[in-house]
Amino acid sequence: METCQLIDALTTTGGEPGHPVSPVDKLRLLAALEWRAAALAAELAAETTSPTQAALLAHTVERAHQRGEITQLRAARAAQRTLVQDLGPESLDEVRSIAADPTAFIAGNRELPADPATVPRGIMPFKDTAGFLEHDLRIPRTLALHRLHAANSLLPGTDVHGNPAGPRYPRLAEALESGAARLGPVSAAARRLDKLAHAIARQPSPGDLAARIEEKVAGSVAAGIPRDTGRLLAGIGDELDQSPDAGQPPSPAEIRERTGIVVTKRTRHYTHFSACMLNADAEVFLSHFAAADNPRTLAGNRQGLAASATGMNPTAGNGAGNSDTKTTEATGNGTGNTGTTTDSTSQAPGPEPGTAMAPPDGPDWFTRPENAESFPDPDPGSPPEPGPDGLTAAQRHLQLLLNLMRAPQGAPPRGTTGLPTAQLVIHCRLETLLGLAKGNGWSANGLQIPIGEIRRRLATDGAIPIVLGGQSEVLDVGREMRLANDTIRRAVLARDGGCFYPGCSVPPEHLEICHIDGWAAGGGTGVAGLTPGCTCHHHMADNGLLQLLIHNGLPHVLLPRHLDPEQIPRRNPYWPQNQTTLF
Template sequence: MLEHMDTTEFINLTAGPTRGTPGHHLSTDDELRALIEAQNLARDLARRVAAHTNSPVQAALFAHAAEDAHRTAAHARLLAAGTARRTLAHELPETTFDALAAIHQNPSDYLTGVSSLPHDPATVPTGRLVFKDTTEFLAGFLHIGFYEARERVRAIDRLLPGTDIHGIHTPARFPVLAKDLADGTADPAEIGTAARKLDKLTPQINQHPNPTLLAGKLEDQVAESVRREDPRTTAKLLTGIQTTLEDGAKDIPEEILRTKTGMFYRGTTGGLGEFLLRTLPRDTEALLAMCASTDNPRTKAGDRDGLLAQARTTTNTDGNGSNGSNGSNDQSTSSETAAPSTSFPDFLVDPATGTPLTDPETIRNLSLDPEDPDTRLNSNGNGLVPLAKIATPDTMNTTTYGPDGLTPPQRHLQGLLNLLKTAGQARTGKKTIGLPSPTTVVIATLNELRGLAETHGITGRGQKLTPAELRQTLCNGGALPITLNGKSQILDLGREERFFPDYMREAILGIYGGCLFPGCTVPPEHCEIDHDEQWATGGTTNINQGRPLCTSHHHARHTGLLTVTRDLDGLFSVILPKFMDPEQQPRRNAYWRTPTQNPPLF
């Protein structure tokens, strides 16, 4: 009876050539064979039960058994990731990965003992590794997403015990949740989410007088909720814990605040890009000052007619700060960083006479930094009101249109865009440290330019443009137009140089979007342009001879780990290593460019 069979007996039954041999010492190979056999049995049994069951009672028990199998598999995945990291599996050579992929594809010879696994490397690997770390190994060898692989590696320390650099055993960071995962008493996804969110609360917990005791109590509460409640209830509990920790801190350290700062891109929905901006108080003040500047109609920065024209025409600004409609923008950066001066900016003029203002009292009434720090100009520029009545979401985020035809958020956005468009474009031609000089790359076919196509072009980062936006963007001085034919081959880009200059680089990135390697998410700004034929062997530098690769995959190409080939449409594709793609078909990265984005291009 299998009812009383333990794991060792099952391994003996499936131990390949030594199965059933009395006194045989079980090896790790025997255990691995038994695991694969058990998986095959579980897969076949699930199909049989699903096909033969007509009883709702049996179906209910089947659902429970399947859920248990899912939870067991989730824990096994984490154990496998931890084992791969501990044994440095990512350092194996390519030939070993090819052999393992073949065994996984057809394990029958291995299970029966006809074939064996490749030998472990006898020496430390030399040269470039196939995978640089465990995350890359999991993503590439198992064909899972990078972020899923990264989360598994991060979950190892949260939910598995380990050893430190001295070889001393260390418990899991969240032992209660780790036990629930091992026992299968809760949904693995919810356990992982709870551990991740508790991990993010560590800085706040560490501010408590007894952080260890508090961390244990909070984990107990969250673990109980994960076991007994639905995910929404657990999410509310975690949100409440975070709020309590934040409200209880009288003076939140900057290290905690900084973990939450940043500009987060939420994606493009309904034709609109959405960003979430979180800033430290001092940076918030700078943004509020910019908003106040654009809200003040008595300054150039708040010129109502100019802002409206910019918002409607999306006219770019040149390196000298000219907005193309109303003269130069307010160059406040240089004036704010310069030494104090007794003279006043020439853009502060008397509305009645148009002459520069020189009276200090009048200037103070117009200033963004009045003597009373608790006051600022109101949005109409008619006087001073308490700051609390100005810098509030209700007033700053109102959707009511002003006399200039813009809402406050639209006006603030235009001011920020103007700063971005002039940033780093000094009159000397030299770029400024920390200030990017953004260039908009617009890719369009000839038919799109003529208005004869259903599509209307895309930007270098995949943003689809309407016909009006395409025409307006091409009129901007900061836009680089790239004209393609129906097969994405460049017809006209102008001049050529020996090395890939910026305009060629932008064009190549515009075609491919980013790294050519399938699934690679390295931003295009970090990519390198690789020659199809090396310059040293007679290759030339022109648009059709270049392709973008990130540093890692660029090195992989030069070391022979991957092959780049020109496809039938004239564009480059990648042939992956055999263990990653047994079919050895040319493939292209669909992360940056997909057929649905712009059908005429690809």
């Protein structure tokens, strides 16, 4: 009898029609085959001298390993379906003993423990199947969860009515079963597709679209380049989020699934977090971070942030080493919003003159991400440069959050540093807010805010309305005051959004309010004669390298002739404001 005939006879009817082999006998055969296969492979590896035999051995073992991965999924699905976590400690100990030495079990001299006759009571060893895989099979928790997810996504099962159903991702399952792809990349792609399910559901013909996306992803996974697959999935996600059909707000289920802060990795010295939030909440973070980056505010006080930074030595001038000096803890929720800007000569970071312009419909990173990646990974060969305080921008952002969390309740002492107060600024057309036109709002840092979220916040949060195009605002103090007050500053930023220079993306919190007609030349301090600008471009205007002017009721800039020979008045299209005059 041939080997395949022997195995078939042992695992089907045992040679007697109508008398199938019991699952216990099949388990005995599986244990015997596993033991014999390992021994046979070891013998072949030691005895083989032929290169063709060695090649076939390598292919066979590799194929067996790949089939073993699929078998692991089937075993995890069986453990989940039979509620293996309900086994008592005595039964689990007996099963472990048999698995460690199956000789007596294979010979039929040892039996498996009986299944529980009733629903178990008390505290069980494991709370779920993942716990069984983690503690009984010594599989890391994350890998156990991934294995269960892959089993439910890539193996046939049943629907809610108990009818047989195919895999949730049939093309990925086919790539895995045929050997075109390994379990790791296929499982990761299935998890990423699950995250796209809500965005796909908002599109026309979501079933056909999901099938096309899975087909493309399965082909990329089969190509065997994980980075390309990651870029493809990220690009698909960006396209789905930016498509015109994705304008409706996310469902509560999608918000619950995608938003939050989770720990992604822990090492001996570091803990890594991943955060996802709605744009309206992200604007609060960005506003705080921009305040911490501005050294001219109390919140961005470099010495105060460096003194409170964990493990940093403010006198070392670099980002390494533990401090032996006593650090000071923040003691309040102090404000870092100076409210006014000056014609200071201190330099603030900004793009070089002549940078490319963004599309007129919004920030370039928001509407048309290059290569479908909104935020590319930083170059590992180019570590961030620390500032004079020894902290990088990312470290200042982290320290700002820590200071806010550590600050006690109550009014802050005078002069408290490192604790900004954020103000959520949203720009929206009145006809959009009233439902007379379709559209969205935009935050001060260029994040799109759904109109429903704006209406909800207007009803529940404190709001300071600024109406563009009205006639009743008192926003002009003439020659009585050189520096713009808070009211004038908010109105100017509401109209212009950001720096006047085309393509400049310096955050609004870092901008200065510039006189279109210089103060020394008789210019007044009023909204109609002011525009925001970063320090670099403000100085260029003051030095005559740029010319500011009013064109069609809005501030414009004439670039130098070597950049714009036609001398066309321009505005900065990076900021998606209403582009409407205030008066």
